[in-house]
Amino acid sequence: MAVQQRSAVTAIAGVDAIVNRDRVNHLNCRKAQVLAFVAGRSPWWELLLHGALGSTFDVYRHCYRRKGYRWDYPAPYVRDEDLAALGWFCGRQARADLDEVRAALPQYLANDQPVLFMAPRADFPYWVDFMRRHGTIEAEYRELHSFMVCGLSADGETVLIVDNTTDNHEYTSFLIPMADLAAGYAREPERWFTDCQTLLRVGEPDLAELALRYHAAVSGYADRFEIYELIADSLPVERAAIAETYRTPSVNSLALLAGSRTMFCRFLRRTSHAPEVPARYERLAAAIGAAQERAGRYHAGAAGVSLDELRRRLRALRAQEEQAARALRDDLRRAPVTFHAAGG
Structure with missing residues (x-):
């Protein structure tokens, strides 16, 4: 398996090839992520x-x-x-619970497949920072966003999420404790891990x-x-x-x-x-x-x-x-x- 080592997290191959293909910034988050990933491969x-x-x-x-x-x-x-x-095979699941996600991530990532899911963006500190910088009204903080997991630590306690919340909308990596995902899921389980998706070239x-x-x-x-x-x-x-x-x-x-x-x-x-x-x-x-x-x-x-x-x-x-x-x-x-x- 071709992998890249980043700190304590093992990432899928080709993370560095995930670059923004939507310079006008008009696509919804999921389509922009899928396009960026597929374009790199x-x-x-x-x-x-x-x-x-x-x-x-x-x-x-x-x-x-x-x-x-x-x-x-x-x-x-x-x-x-x-x-x-x-x-490309595009696997989708309408909803998953936290235990399913924990169990499935290692297998998908070992196969160089990203795992994408929807969750409230306000549960991620880097998103809160981005929204404050860009003047998002507070009523919209808890809207759903697509998160793309591209790596996992050996103990399963840290995930690598690739997102484009930089000021130029370029993709970068964020190391997020699994405990943060668990806490967000506990607060609002019905809005976490919805529209789950993975991609595989076949x-x-x-x-x-x-x-x-x-x-x-x-x-x-x-x-x-x-x-x-x-x-x-x-x-x-x-x-x-x-x-x-x-x-x-x-x-x-x-x-x-x-x-x-x-x-x-x-x-x-x-x-x-x-x-x-x-x-x-x-x-x-x-x-x-x-x-x-x-x-x-x-x-x-x-x-x-x-x-x-x-x-x-x-x-x-x-x-x-x-x-x-x-x-x-x-x-x-x-x-x-x-x-x-x-x-x-």
Whole structure:
């Protein structure tokens, strides 16, 4: 077994290859962790992003109607079924108790499989520190977060958790006493060790199947991109009603749009699409990212950011989306897409 020694804890192989692949910071915690882990072990990981465009109406419904954040959006990419097509087994269990977790960890970790579970983030001191630094409202401290266990001490009393609570959202390792997990579980057992998951590479990618899924996604892609006009209308209302920028539907929507388009660009670079297609989406992703930054500054009352400017940007973004989607569909009609190896 290939292992790495870190203090008194033995870690699974490849912990150092777990790096952040979501620079926009828009994915929910579990998807971001799965993507970071798989990307460190599979040269085809970008194919998990074939459905990244998604529906802008779904983004609107989540952020505006449900008042959801970017981090709890059920993104239509990095899905279990696509992991399976990529050659990965994704084992899930809805709930476990503390004794089950203690008994199962050594076997999974010895097989170089991470173990992921949900638990209240306020039960972890490093998370409390992160939330205080970033101005999280106290009512949200006990929300659930995905924790990824990647190592264990020989006596089973210390776990190594890899998480991205650094200021640049890069992954780092935290040594957590098993006693802390036991104490948290004792306080609120019904919210601990839920949605347990592990990952194991079991085969090679089915490139033909992934190409079919991509073709189906684009063939059925119909979007009018009204969300950009809705964002423009909501900006002044949000500035008056919501204190924290991270809670605003406009900034959350733009983060999801910038993140999904950025991820889609990663996928497009692995395809046989004409160079014009990824180039359009790269320009679009950059423009949405700039609009997100400007919208955040507008909400904070920064000088030099006007509502008129943001409305012009948002109108231009809708036009860019329409043009990019048209070019994508036209190119796919000309020839079926194939995938090439990284660097190819």
